[in-house]
Structure formats: structure tokens, C-alpha cells
Amino acid sequence: MRITLSNGILDALSTSHIQHIHPDMEQWFHLESGKEHYRLLMHLAFCFDGIQIADIGTYRGASAIALAQNPNNKVYSLDVGVFRNDIPYGNIEFNIGDYINDQSIQNRILESKVIFLD
Secondary structure (H helix, E strand, O other): OOOOOOHHHHHOOOOOOOOOOOHHHHHHHHOOEOOEOHHHHHHHHHHOOOOEEEEEOOOOOHHHHHHOOOOOOEEEEEEOOOOOOOOOOOOEEEEEOOOOOOHHHHHHHHHOOEEEEO
């Protein structure tokens, strides 16, 4: 698979629909490419369709939101700490806790077609 990528492609992505999230996070999506990685994650989410994506280290959920912009993908997001559970995306499953020894979680990560470590 070949993915075409440039600042022009990333900056052409519409971010006007990104809303209902913490204002501090929302502003990151609207920055031009190269300032934050969220436009890149949004672009990558649309390079794949109907897959499971593992997002490890989601913290406040921003990377999961970017990866969930393709509604046909399922984002399986993991972190050990702080998290807001009021993010309105039905294709994100948030998991907060220490899962290092949980075989079912490890299997789910390994079954993902894309693994994003943040």
C-alpha cells in the first residue's frame, strides 16, 4: 500500500466538524499540518476502511478522536491514566487501566491493522 502525503493534502482536510470535545483539544485539530499530528492521524484513518485501530496512550482522547474520523473504523483506545468519558464518538472504545498482563487486551491490540503509540 502506498500512502500519498503532503502538507497540502493534510491542510486541505476539513476540521470544521470537530466539536463537542474539550476546547484545549479542539484547537489542536485546526492547526496547520506540522504543528500537531492530528491532521496526519485523520488522513491515515481514511487510508483504511473497516479496520480496527489500536490507540495506545490516548491520555485525553484526542488521538482516538482523530483516528475515529472514518466512521467505518473501530478505534480501540488504551491508557493508564486521566481520561474524559464524554467524547461523543460511537466507534471509539476507551479502556483505562493497567493492562500489561491482560492477554485478551494484548490479543486485541495484535489483531488491529494499525497500532498507534502516542
